[in-house]
Amino acid sequence: MGSDTSSRPGIRVGPTSEFSLFFHVKPGHGEALHQALRDLQAAPGYRPGDYEMPIASIHEARFVPFDDDTRLLFATSFDGPWDAYMEDFASKPLRLFDAIFQHVVGYEGLPTLESVKDFILSAQQSAGGYARNYGGTVKEIRKAAKVNEAFQQVLDDPDAAEALEHPALRPLLDVAAD
């Protein structure tokens, strides 16, 4: 595993940077790992359609067991340079995945936050390629979705067309046709 600091914090697109961790699964823990991932998938915030993961600064999260369950990938997109948040990440968010990381090599028995941090960094690999289809942070995207929902409600009003004729609303009228 490389922990070459020159590759950090990886590729950034707008405010968001890619963040991937590759772990070794403890021998014989494949099934237990899958169970832990199923449990996570059933937890609030991770259920299909929930869209409210407990960590507010990541766009998505995936855990991928691979190589016959001997390896585990955790991949996400993080708002901000994740390396600045390493100490933060090593304390609170990592704990949220405690049940999963118990099945990977090197997680247990770490005495200090510094060693937890080293554990994460030793698993980190920067992407060779990374691109995004939309800009903005999670907070901006959520707000944009909320604004769009409100706008669609406006458009459902029979008087919307007339109201949008006001010059101040011109930018909204321009996107109201479809």
Added chain:
Amino acid sequence: MSTLPPGSVHGPVDTTATGMSPALEIDDIQSGALHERPSPYVGTYLLLKVHEPADGRELIRRLIPLLQPGRELTEPGLGAWLTVAFTYEGLKVLGVPQDSLDSFAPEFQQGMAARAAEIGDVGANSPEHWEKPLGTSDVHIALAALSPDAAHLDAVVDRARRAQEQMPGVEVVWRQDCYQLPTGRTSFGFKDGIGQPTVEGAGTPPTNRGELPIKAGEFILGYPDETGGMAPVPTPDVLGRNGTYIVFRKLHTRVAAYRQYLHDKARTREEEALLGAKMVGRWQSGAPLALAPDEDDPALGADPARNNDFGYATDLRGFTCPAGSHARRANPRDSLDHENSVDVRLHRMIRRGTSYGPPLPDGVLEDDGEDRGIIFVFAGAHLKRQFEFVKTQWLNDGIFIGAPDEKDPLVGATDGSSPFTIPQHPIRRRLPDVPPFVVTRGGEYCFAPGLRALRWLADLTT
């Protein structure tokens, strides 16, 4: 099955339950780190260059009796606080062995000028424009003297100067005097220095009931910190223990530009005051918007038992205090707790700012050419995750509040094109193109050792 020791639990921690921290060696810790500056105050900062290591070490020996370790400066008889700190170059010149130098925080070894691009000191703020010798290898020792009155300050500075004058191998290369303006406020017109973290074991009562005392190891090296571990202590232990990193920055304030901007954006004096408060997060008296949303409340601002006793959890959208305001950025308090992305307690700073230069007279909107501003001083165990984190993630950037284009409207590293959003009903107000109101004149990363460490330095023979 927890992988972290119990002490590493974050958020509000019951420190009485986990109260295993060793007692602070108050008598070995330089006083400036743990105690508020006096108010009113006068002060002098001196930067020294060491030409002859033996003279430098002898100067340290003579300065030690002038230091008042750990004690609060409440009795006038105590005179003045003197704080002694060293740059990396300074420790090197004084003969600290290389393996010891290598044990200091990487950012300290690099120095502030080398970190300029990282922390946003670019353009007009870049080291090439700094006051000499700030940011050069000529700065070795930093002395700060603070006192409630000029007579006591002069007495201490004179003694320090006399000690230095007897050492021809030590040269004073920079001096900055500072004093509290008659208003008791900064050149921008605001009461400052509110909202300091309470350090566990330092004997100062908390002023914010929502923030339990912060572990001493966040500020003083050699003690457990908020992570349950300990910041790396430079070696040998006698040198590192009870020391603290110091950030020292001279920030010129463009007061006329600030006033002009508010004047242009507001229709009335009241609106001007409100816009100013929205940008700062407090009214000029120091009264926080969180407790005084509509108008200044000087009694609140002046009351240390109340002016820091608040949070933002009930105002997440910032209708009372904008998320992008200066005070809320510098210390988001409880506003980010629900996001699980950041632990605010890992990014607290002890600040010991002072003012320099004459005030711009009331009502003046034109620059008078005078140099005025703030000497920003930080004390903490982590240059990177405290000072640099706050500067880069919270002041110079807006990603964390979902506004990547915005920066701190007062001190953010800006080219003048960033907006500032004020949430309000019925529609938000967005101030465009907030100009830079602060210019970095220079600064240094320093290390303020404990008293035993100073004796160790004075006894070096290399």
